[in-house]
Amino acid sequence: MSQDSIATGRWAEVFAPRYLPATTILALGVALLAFNAFLTSTAMPTAVEELGGVSLIAWALTLFLVFAIMGGAGAALAKQVLGARVALLVSAGMFLAGSLIVGLAGSMEMVLAGRALQGLGEGLVAAICFALIPELFPARLVPKVFGMEAMVWAIAAFGGPVVAGLLTEFVSWRAAFLVSVSMAVIFAGMVLAVVPNSTAGDRANVDFPGVRLLLVGGGIMAVAVASLVPPLLASALLVAAAALLVGTVLLDKASRTRLMPPDAFWHGSVIGNGLWVTLLMPVAGATSAVYLVLLLQQMWGYGPTMAGAVAAVLALAWSGAAIVVANVSDNATRMRLIRLGPALLTLGLAGVLAGLLSGQIALVLLAQIAIGASYGMSNSSLYVTLMGATTDQERDRVAALVPTTQSAGNAIGAALAGLAANLAGYASASSSAEFARAIIPVFAVGAGTAALAVIAAARMTQLMSLSPAYEASEG
Structure with missing residues (x-):
């Protein structure tokens, strides 16, 4: 380096x-x-x-x-x-x-x-x-x-x-x-x-990836529709979406004109694990993003402005953390931040749930800060590491795939949160106690997904630490 x-x-x-x-x-x-x-x-x-x-x-x-x-x-x-x-x-x-x-x-x-x-x-x-x-x-x-x-x-x-x-x-x-x-x-x-x-x-040597783009669109459409339909149909749509998106990745690997790097989402590479972190963190974070404002109004009687202000704390924490870690320049610290981000997200989601169940606004605010900071402290390190682990030929594919994967994660997370809420009876809840019971599985899905991101981040940083490029830069 x-x-x-x-x-x-x-x-x-x-x-x-x-x-x-x-x-x-x-x-x-x-x-x-x-x-x-x-x-x-x-x-x-x-x-x-x-x-x-x-x-x-x-x-x-x-x-x-x-x-x-x-x-x-x-x-x-x-x-x-x-x-x-x-x-x-x-x-x-x-x-x-x-x-x-x-x-x-x-x-x-x-x-x-x-x-x-x-x-x-x-x-x-x-x-x-x-x-x-x-x-x-x-x-x-x-x-x-x-x-x-x-x-x-x-x-x-x-x-x-x-x-x-x-x-x-x-x-x-x-x-x-x-x-x-x-x-x-x-x-x-x-x-x-x-x-x-x-x-x-050279356009002559480029095959238009129409089928793969349609598969991506169909998969995300199935995810989006899953959040609008009854639980049984939603489950079927999510299974179909997973099949379409996995099929897209496999088909892309065999294509002459690829949309993704060849090791996209492969567990044995830095890029593959990094993209899993990029996907799983938004999936997990969508839990709080979709339901927190509504829950504060339903459970605690907050008005839209007050509930929105609580949600906005996350954005402030995100920005603040991103500014603080912007001075990080060594790889060892970047690896720690990549591992810390998903771990802090897991704790933050658990904290929001605990705060809602106990009626403690201070705990909810602290957990919102943790969630925002988890993204702010890890995103830049994740991106820099992914760019350092890829080749010049694949750099554009990896870079372009990062925001796309994050958007897909938000869509998948919203659908999973909606499915968990519907299965738990959230739509028919009418009292604070009923809302409290219904949201436990919702946040459990979020925290569980964040825990999977912790595993992917640990695997990514382990593989990165063994790479010659990492050892050379540290030396």
Whole structure:
């Protein structure tokens, strides 16, 4: 490993003239996703009320998520075939067009079409931006970049609902969606100014991975629908989703034009175990993310603002932890942070459950801090380690697969949490005691999944410590 990668970068460098344009591009790429998520959750109920089709509101998120994951899965190939600049411009154009369709929609069907196009564009943007990090920044600044991205998410978590609420109340719900148009235009302008006009790859030797992308989309669609149907059907859909996603990985290994690295999700490699950590942590964290705000209102009588504030503590802790660990430069500490992240997540989920059952808000807040810190302290180290363990030929595939895998984990986690809640009788609960009994299996699923991430993280760091590259860098 070069001295450049070992030296500790400074925050001033990330925002200095040399790297400021690249920092701005990545911040805007994250903001497109982060603000869109919070704008949508706030403005969509009003849109549904005006346009009708209340039964379709869940699909506004489902279609966005499915197409975002499909876009992310094909991002490395898009970057290879079109070049980074063209791929980002095309992706931003998709997102912009989708935002216009939603903002000008005359029916819920148009809203859904726009959301699907938004998701496809945003999935591509997010994954390509991840792949560009090692190209635009030296290794010493990568943790700082993750700290910056965590700050963008925290700002969006607080500012997004406020902006969307004000626009929806005093202007129109359409204005809340059309805000994304200006962000997409600015992003495209920055791409033109900063991203190198890399040469497109040889398209003649590229097979379009249509079947694999359809399998990914079908698997995630099955996961998303599983959270909306009765338990027996949900179980069948989750089994089908697992079969489709496993089939995608196996089919990809045998394909000439691969979407994933050859050792994706293989237990005997650093990359494989790292991707399992990347998947399992969001699956586990979705437990609290999906139900905490609702539970605080149902069990403790909190209003939406107070309950939302408790949930927002997680975002603050995430950002704070990411900033604190941004100065980490040695591999040994990175390995410890990768192991500590899932372990702290396990404790945090158990702590939220204990706090809810005992009526202790202080314990819930402390557990929320632990959950947020688990992601903030481990994400950058996980990414840096994955990039260090891969080859130049596979770097784009690994980098693009990270945000896509995280999105898939959120979808799977929400479905598993919903299934556990339905099986435990959550939907029919009416008292605090009944809610308390129903959520125990929900958080048990989350904590159990986090424990699996602990095992994958331990395996990953063990394999990494035995690699020649790790021993050379430590020496």
